[in-house]
Amino acid sequence: MIVFKSLSFAVALAMAMPALAETLTVVPVEVTDTKALFGQVESRFVIPARSRIGGTLVSVDVTEGSSVKAGQVIARVVDDKLQLQLQAAEARIASAASELKNAETELARNEALLQSGATTKQRVDQVRTVVDVARNAKAEAEAARSVVAQQMVEGDVLGPADGRVLALAMRPGQVVMPGEPIATVAGGGVFLRLAIPERHAEMLTVGAKVQVGDSATGLIEKVYPEISEGRVTADVTVEGLTDTFIGQRIQVAVPVAKREALVLPETAILKRSGIDLVVLSVGGAEQQITVIPGAMVDTADGPMREVLTGLRSGDVVVLP
Numbered sequence: 001m002i003v004f005k006s007l008s009f010a011v012a013l014a015m016a017m018p019a020l021a022e023t024l025t026v027v028p029v030e031v032t033d034t035k036a037l038f039g040q041v042e043s044r045f046v047i048p049a050r051s052r053i054g055g056t057l058v059s060v061d062v063t064e065g066s067s068v069k070a071g072q073v074i075a076r077v078v079d080d081k082l083q084l085q086l087q088a089a090e091a092r093i094a095s096a097a098s099e100l101k102n103a104e105t106e107l108a109r110n111e112a113l114l115q116s117g118a119t120t121k122q123r124v125d126q127v128r129t130v131v132d133v134a135r136n137a138k139a140e141a142e143a144a145r146s147v148v149a150q151q152m153v154e155g156d157v158l159g160p161a162d163g164r165v166l167a168l169a170m171r172p173g174q175v176v177m178p179g180e181p182i183a184t185v186a187g188g189g190v191f192l193r194l195a196i197p198e199r200h201a202e203m204l205t206v207g208a209k210v211q212v213g214d215s216a217t218g219l220i221e222k223v224y225p226e227i228s229e230g231r232v233t234a235d236v237t238v239e240g241l242t243d244t245f246i247g248q249r250i251q252v253a254v255p256v257a258k259r260e261a262l263v264l265p266e267t268a269i270l271k272r273s274g275i276d277l278v279v280l281s282v283g284g285a286e287q288q289i290t291v292i293p294g295a296m297v298d299t300a301d302g303p304m305r306e307v308l309t310g311l312r313s314g315d316v317v318v319l320p
Contacts, residue, residue: 022318022319023281023316023317023318023319024264024265024268024316024317024319025314025315025316025317026262026264026311026312026313026314026315026316026317027262027313027314028260028261028262028313029260029261029262029263029299029300029304030258030259030260031258031259031260031261031263031297031298031299031306032255032257032258032297032298033255033256033257033258033259034211034253034254034255034256035196035197035200035253035254035256036251036252036253037194037195037196037251037252037254038249038250038251038252039192039193039194039212039236039249039250039251039252040192040193040194040247040248040249040250041190041191041192041241041243041245041246041247041248041249041250042190042191042192042193042235042246042247043163043164043186043187043188043189043190043243043246044187044188044189044190044191045161045186045187045188046166046184046185046186046187047160047161047163047184047185047187048160048169048181048182048183048184048185049074049075049157049158049159049160049181049182049183049184049185050157050179050180050181050182051075051077051157051176051177051178051179051180051181051182052077052154052155052157052178052179053077053079053082053151053154053155053178054077054079054175054176054177054178055077055078055079055080055082055155055175055176056077056078056079056080056173056174056175056176057075057076057077057170057171057172057173057174057175057176057182058076058077058078058172058173059075059076059172060074060075060168060170060171060172060182060183061073061074061075062074062075062165062168062183063165063168064165064166064167064168065164065165066164066165067163067164067165068159068162068163068164068165068185069159069162070158070159070160070161070162071158071159072158072159073156073157073158073159074157074158074159074165074182074183075156075157075170075182075183076155076156076157077155077157077176078155079151079155082148082151082152082155083152085148086145086148086149086152089141089142089144089145089148090145092141092144093138093141093142093145095141096134096137096138096140096141097138099134099137099138100131100134100135100137100138102134103127103130103131103133103134104131104134106127106130107124107127107128107130107131110123110124110127111124157182157183159185160185160187161185161187161188162187163185163186163187163188163243164185164186164187164243164246165183165184165185166183166184166185166186166246167183167184168182168183168184169181169182169183169184170182170183186243186246189243190241190242190243190246191221191235191236191237191238191241192210192212192218192235192236192237192238192241192250192252193233193234193235193236194210194233194234194235194236194252194254195231195232195233196231196232196233196234196254196256197230197231197232198227198230198231198232200232200254200256200257201223201227201232203255203256203257203258204220204223204232204234204254204256205220205223206220206221206222206223207219207220208220208254208255209255210236210252210253210254210255211252211253212236212238212250212252213250213251213252216238216239216240216241217238218236218237218238218239218241218252219236219237220234220235220236220254221235221236221237222234222235234254236252261294261297261306261307262306262307262311262312262313263297263299263304263305263306263307264278264304264305264307264311264317265304265305265319266296266303266304266305267319267320268305268317268319268320269291269293269305269307270288270320275290276290276291276292276293277289277290277291278291278307278310278311278317279317279318280315280316280317280318281316281317281318282316286318289310289311290310291307291308291309291310291311292307292308292309292310293305293306293307293308294306294307294308
């Protein structure tokens with residue numbers, strides 16, 4: 001046993017002894033390769049807001065980019081003939097009501113005469129038939145008026161769904177036919193649509209994470225089975241994606257392959273005169289080697305720097 005005679009000698013010896021450095025054994029880890037491409041913002045569906053009657057478009061209450069709700073009045077079509085038809089229906093109702101009133105009065109008089117024996121039952125039945133005809137004529141005229149009134153109400157062009165107006169096909173003053181589109185509405189929310197080279201088709205899986213822009217992430221929700229023009233179509237849901245610009249192109253990184261790689265913490269790679277170095281522990285001694293680092297990759301332990309050459313599996317790296 002060595003016993004130090006003085007405290008100052010022990011402190012000096014401790015300062016002279018090197019501290020035990022922290023080490024890391026290099027082992028391959030699985031990393032995911034991604035492919036950078038552009039996705040396009042698409043709406044779930046695009047529905048035209050159509051005119052339900054023919055006439056003249058007198059007003060449009062929305063413009064391109066306006067937000068609309070399902071059932072909201074966004075334009076109005078007027079057919080002047082409908083007002084005339086409504087007036088004619090009102091006149092027929094008034095005429096039928098007068099005929100019905102006269103027939104009911106005649107029926108009441110004949111029923112009173114029948115009680116006194118001054119008329120016959122056959123005559124009363126004839127008058128009762130006239131009353132029924134007049135009542136039906138009045139009901140028919142009222143139904144015709146309801147049809148015209150409904151047609152006038154259908155001059156309101158309604159928003160087909162909650163969404164945003166993409167385009168207007170008509171302007172005020174134009175004559176439109178029944179069923180013609182007045183505006184196009186994108187609704188149902190938005191997603192990113194990707195067109196990926198077919199050589200990566202086998203690696204596309206529903207639920208895989210996709211890097212969107214600099215900070216957002218999305219999930220592949222659907223991979224279409226048809227390959228068109230050498231590309232596979234896939235849809236990606238992204239939380240917080242807005243419908244401000246339908247058709248906008250956004251850069252994404254799609255996982256397309258998995259492989260093994262050697263990685264190190266960024267701090268383990270030293271730079272000396274423009275050369276990247278790593279310190280290895282070899283037989284208890286430290287040895288510097290030159291490496292070629294690659295890109296940063298995501299691992300289970302967080303972001304790491306891939307080392308392309310210079311390291312082998314099992315090397316013990318001395319960490320700073």
